[in-house]
Amino acid sequence: MSRTKKRTGGVTMDHVAREAGVSLMTVSRVMNNVPGVKDSTREAVMGAVKALGYSPNAAARSLARNGAGRIGLLYSNPSAGYLSQFLVGALDGAQTSGALLVIEKCDTSSDSESAAIGRLIAGGVAGVILPAPHAESDRAIAALREAGVVAIAVGTGHPRPDTHAVRMDDFAAATEMTRHLIELGHRRIGFIKGAVNQTASVERLLGFETEIRRAEPPADPLVEPGDFTYRSGFEAAERLLTLDDPPTAIFASNDDMAAGALAAAHRRGLDVPGDLSVAGFDDTPLATAVWPELTTIRQPVARMAEAALRLVLQESRDQSRRDARSLIDQLLPHQLIVRASTGQVPGNS
Amino acid sequence: MSRTKKRTGGVTMDHVAREAGVSLMTVSRVMNNVPGVKDSTREAVMGAVKALGYSPNAAARSLARNGAGRIGLLYSNPSAGYLSQFLVGALDGAQTSGALLVIEKCDTSSDSESAAIGRLIAGGVAGVILPAPHAESDRAIAALREAGVVAIAVGTGHPRPDTHAVRMDDFAAATEMTRHLIELGHRRIGFIKGAVNQTASVERLLGFETEIRRAEPPADPLVEPGDFTYRSGFEAAERLLTLDDPPTAIFASNDDMAAGALAAAHRRGLDVPGDLSVAGFDDTPLATAVWPELTTIRQPVARMAEAALRLVLQESRDQSRRDARSLIDQLLPHQLIVRASTGQVPGNS
DNA sequence: GGGCTTTTTAATAGCGCTAACATCATTTTG
DNA sequence: CAAAATGATGTTAGCGCTATTAAAAAGCCC
Structure with a gap:
């Protein structure tokens, strides 16, 4: 008992097959949801899987599928909260769908990005997930395309004409938040923009402006630049609050900046x-970590990664x-989360 | 060219071997730094590797090594910044050393933890990395031990008598920070404790208290409970600042709480x-995201994960x-990072 | 330089899984 | 009722790598 057999500790497909009284291949089919297995057989296999606590070996699978x-997955260093949520989602999805994630880090420099993409391609990946900042790099996408690797952009504002995309409707979400503020009676509303090199920033601004124009009586927008960092939010808020006629509400393009505005x-x-x-x-973890908790838009980051x-x-x-490839643009639902940081306009009750 | 060959895109060991004019096995030896390869051979192989841009296939490796x-790697949800740094470090290390990381999520409930450990064991891992909260769970460690899986605790205050550990010297670090404050002239110093179920919290408190007692003229400690969240830091700071004789400095047991104190x-x-x-x-990303940037202790999270x-x-x-196993307790160096949030005691200049 | 150990290299057999093909039962149909 | 068309399952051959074993080359003694 104490002597560790070389065994990986593992139940293999073979064991399952024997337990279920079928061949190894049938088990494989069941595990991969391949059609053409009788229901009764499928159930028997599932039973054996449960009984033995079998879980497929990702390494072997990846090997057999030949890549x-x-x-x-390429990442640099977006907001820390975003990254971990994203990684978690991707990791989860990988486990569920039996994929093998190869994660590469790079900084925002174009060289470092190219190098990382090169490593990914050399590693023989079949596809690459590009989260927000990289999803907008022409070079990266061109390199991938040339290598015949499927690329997919996550979290961009627009879909690009050359890449599949998974994203949320930033425009609509910004619209909703703005409406929420307007409904609370706010008419002078400050908006803090996100980093200019991300299309999502633009969409959020456009959503805000569009909804502002719909307000009746008319609302008064005050737009300040920002770059998604806490500090830029703080500074933008300082500028807004030192105006002669300061806004009664501030809508920041992300939680970090909102936290800065709060400060x-x-x-x-x-x-x-x-x-x-x-x-x-x-709705990063920061949103509920600050006081008061932030009213925000829940972006389903983990789900986007998984998708x-x-x-x-x-x-x-x-x-x-x-070769019939049509571009996919998958939009995931967002949600307006009203918490304690927004309320009726002052002197209105 | 356009037709995607089934090829994984990959250079295999075989190609390298042919290029270098040796056998496949020799390449394997070189890649794994196995002694017993003539230097000239080794160099030839390395040359071929470089020339072909070969990188070993982790899946195949893991498979062949039989687990x-x-x-x-087990994680729940510590401070988001911590998690991503940790994951990044581990991922990096895995890439370098050719290991295959199996990442399992669980929440803090004991059941969920057991289940995750079970999955890990069933997955046939050879060892498990347990970051802070899980590293102190007797159940988890017992289960791992029973399965003959090596466990290693990361970021605990003390080493345990039954697990290897990689950690930093929380006591010494807290001491240094306290000395820094005392040297700036502070004598009434507030301390915000961390979560009570983590031994690191205790070490940090002890380090603080020890250094306070050394101060000449004597210093005056004011200790408030906290649980590592922003909110608890905010609340503890409120309590400290509403005292009749409030402290001139607050030392929080982590950056989140320090940010709360700042607010x-x-x-x-x-x-x-x-x-x-x-x-x-x-020194999580939050430390430099807030204003003013926090004086803090840099904990080499990524390096710890890698180690x-x-x-x-x-x-x-x-x-x-x-079977001769002696327990290893690896201490990684920390660093006092002085930024803008600490300064001379008021009215001292 | 023969017999011997000591390096160093080559050959073979899997690791756990899946793709592609082969093999059986069942139907369906001329 | 034989022949072809379906299912449903079993077989075989790797994926890229590492252990293990066998073989060859190189050193060493007297």
């Missing part, structure tokens, strides 16, 4: 939401069969 | 560091050979 099912408000002795409402975007994984897997499979 | 080299100070109209110094711990990976790999290899 199909190996997919790459700026507190620093000036303003009560949130008594004197000023603050809204964020993304991206599934999509890239499916596409890479399809691509090898036929 | 050795497959190592598990509380701003809310009361205090200038940091003019009126109040605030210090954190960990843990290496250690668990090596141990699992050794264990299968002999």
Whole structure:
């Protein structure tokens, strides 16, 4: 008992097959949801799987599939909260769908990005998931395309004409948040923009502006630049709050900046939401870590990562069969989360 | 060219061997740094590897090694910043050392933890990395031990008598930070404790108290409970700042709580560091995201994860050979990072 | 330089899984 | 009722790599 057999500790397909009284191949079919297995057989196999606690060996699978099912993920360093959520989602999806994730890090420099993409391609991935900043790099996408690797952009504002995309409707979400503020009676509303090189920033701004124009009586937008960092949010909020006629609400393009705005408000002795409402975007862990908790838009980051994984897997499979590729643009639902940081406009109750 | 060959896109060992004019096995030896290869041969192989851009296929490797080299990582949801740094470090290490990481998520409930450990064991891992909260779960460690899986605790306060550990010296680090504050002239210093179920919290507190007692003239500690969340830091700071004789400096057991303290100070109209110094711990991304940037202790999270990976790999290899296991306790260096949030005691200049 | 150990290299057999083809039962049909 | 068309399952041959064993080359003694 104590002597560790070389065994990996593992139940293999063979064991399952024997237990279920079928051949190894049948088990494989069941595990991969291949049609053409009698229901009764399928159930028997499932039973054996449960009984033995079998779980397929990802390494063997990836090997046998000869790289199909190996997919790459490129990341640099977006907001830390975003990254871990994203990784978790991707990891989850990988486990579920039996894919093998190859994760590559790079910084934002174009060289580093190219190098990482090169490594991914050399590693023989069938597809690559490109989260927000990289999804907008022409070079990266061109390199991938040339190598015949499926690329999928996650979290961009627009879909590109040359890549599949998984994203949320940033425009609509910004619209909803703005409406929420307007319904609370706010008319002077500050908006803090996100990093200019990301199309999602643009969509959020457009959504805000569009909804502002719909307000009746008319609302008054005050737009300040920002770059998705806490500090830029803080500074933008300082600028907004030192105006002669400061806004009664601030809508930041992400939670980090909203947290910065919160800090700026507190620093000036303003009560949130008594004197000023603050809204964020993304619903990162930070949103519930600050006080008061942020009203924000829940972006289903983990689900987007998972969807991206599934999509890239499916596409890479399809691509090898036929060449009929239509671009997919999958939109995941967002949600307005109202918490304690937004309230009625001051002096309105 | 356009037709995708079934090829994984990959250069295999076979190609390298042919290029270098040696056998496949020799290449394997070189790749694994196995002794007993003539230097000239080794160089020839390395040359071929470079020339062809070969990189070994982790899946095949893991498969052939029959699970050795497959190592598990359990995580729940510590501070988001911590997680991504940790994952990145582990992922990096895995790539370098050719290990295959199996990442399992669980929440903090004991059941969920057991289930995750079970999955890991069933997956045939040779070792498991247990970051902070799980590293202190007797059940988890017992289960792993029973399955003959090497466990390694990361980021605990003490080493346990039954597990290898990779950690930093929390006690010494807290001591240094406290000394830093004392040297700035602070004598009334607030301390915000971390979650009570983590031994690192205790070490940090002890380090603080020890250094306080050394101060000349004597210093005055004010200890408040906290649980590593932003909110608990905010609340603890509120309590400290509403005292009749409030502290001139607050040392929080992590950056999240320090950020909370910062918010509380701003809310009361205090200038940091003019009126109040605030210090954190960990140097998570948050530390530089807030304003002013936090003086903190840099905990080499990524390096710790990498070290843990290496250690668990090596141990699992050794264990299968002999049974002579001595417990390893690897201490990684930390660093006091002085930024803008701490300064001379008010009215001292 | 023969017999011997010591390096160093080559050959073979899997690791757990899947793709492609082969083999059986069942139907369906001329 | 034989022949072809379906299912449903079993067989075989690898995927890229590492252990293990066998073989060859190189050193060493007297």
